[in-house]
Amino acid sequence: MRFDAFQAHRQQLLAADPSLLDAAETNVYRALAPLRPEPPGGGGDGGGGDDARTVYRCDLARTWLRRYGLPEEWSRRAMVGGGVRHGLDLLFRHLRTAGARLWLPADVYPVYFELARAAGLAPGSYPTLPAPVLPQAPPDDRPEYLLLANPSKPLGRHLTDAECAGLAAWLEGSPHRRLLIDAVYDLGTPFAPGTRRLLETGRTVLLHSATKGWLHPRTFGIVLLGPDDTAVAEAFRGDPPGQDRLRLAERLLADHADTPRQVADALAARAERLFARLPAGVLAEVPAAARTSPGNYFFPVDIPAEALLAEHGLLAIPATAFGDTPWTGSVLTSLAPAFAPVAPAPPAPATASENVR
Structure with missing residues (x-):
């Protein structure tokens, strides 16, 4: 069912x-x-009031990086978008153009598969319940991406040290492999140790948003690209959120940090x-x-x-x-x-x- x-x-x-x-x-x-925090004036996701200030994505990116204890010099890699779904949509379209292979968790969110198929991909899958089992298919010359959530729902926990080691070993199995980490359920600062460890590989893309922590779905998110992911950056720069969402994101980060x-x-x-x-x-x-x-x-x-x-x-x-x-x-x-x-x-x-x- x-x-x-x-x-x-x-x-x-x-x-x-x-x-x-x-x-x-x-x-x-x-x-x-x-x-759920609302902006002054009761404007909901529209930003509220008559605020006509211009909010710049680079400033939001730096604010987000500071909040999560990440280097501010990564701001050029921190793509501001409308949330995790928006980020995955753009990423999956890029993977389709690149002829990439994609692995998705079979028992987490059906929307992952919906977005992938809408982008023209035919994703493979791997189980996470009652514990994650990584795909064993040998690598080839194609780019290969594995999406995971940390913490994972419905598993209800963060990755263990052993699971992070397994993911690092999976990356080492081919120079063409990359990870996509959906960290939307991580409510802490900084991010979980396993997420930070995998970011340090330089071959991980991190997705985060205001969806769970601030209870504002499809409003604002960050996709932190890897240092070599320059090809997809233009897709994000060409599809920015509107100023109403950027102003709301600024208020959430500044006035509702707790x-x-x-x-x-x-x-x-x-x-x-x-x-x-x-x-x-x-x-x-x-x-x-x-x-x-x-x-x-x-x-x-x-x-x-x-x-x-x-x-x-x-x-x-x-x-x-x-x-x-x-x-x-x-x-x-x-x-x-x-x-x-x-x-x-x-x-x-x-x-x-x-x-x-």
């Missing part, structure tokens, strides 16, 4: 039995709506409320790395979704909703209203004697 079909099935189940514990919500924007931490804290609190509601046997199946990963709200368990529903009244996402995978486990999330913070009770009305005082 694919993701859209599962979500429709989920709504039917919840309507038929409201007593089910919903651990299958995936809309983080709805769950954390109070934390929002990603607030998002991570809110998600950690939701995760604890999820764990408190899980049966002991289910909780024991949640990997420790997923339970302790900052800002995580996806928790894989090696139990079929059908069993969780039948035995515990727990609504989980089957792994197959994320893509092709032989793994029979499922994924729990902590975004449903059941795991939201409890609003404080309103103060009791004053008594007659209190009114006198």
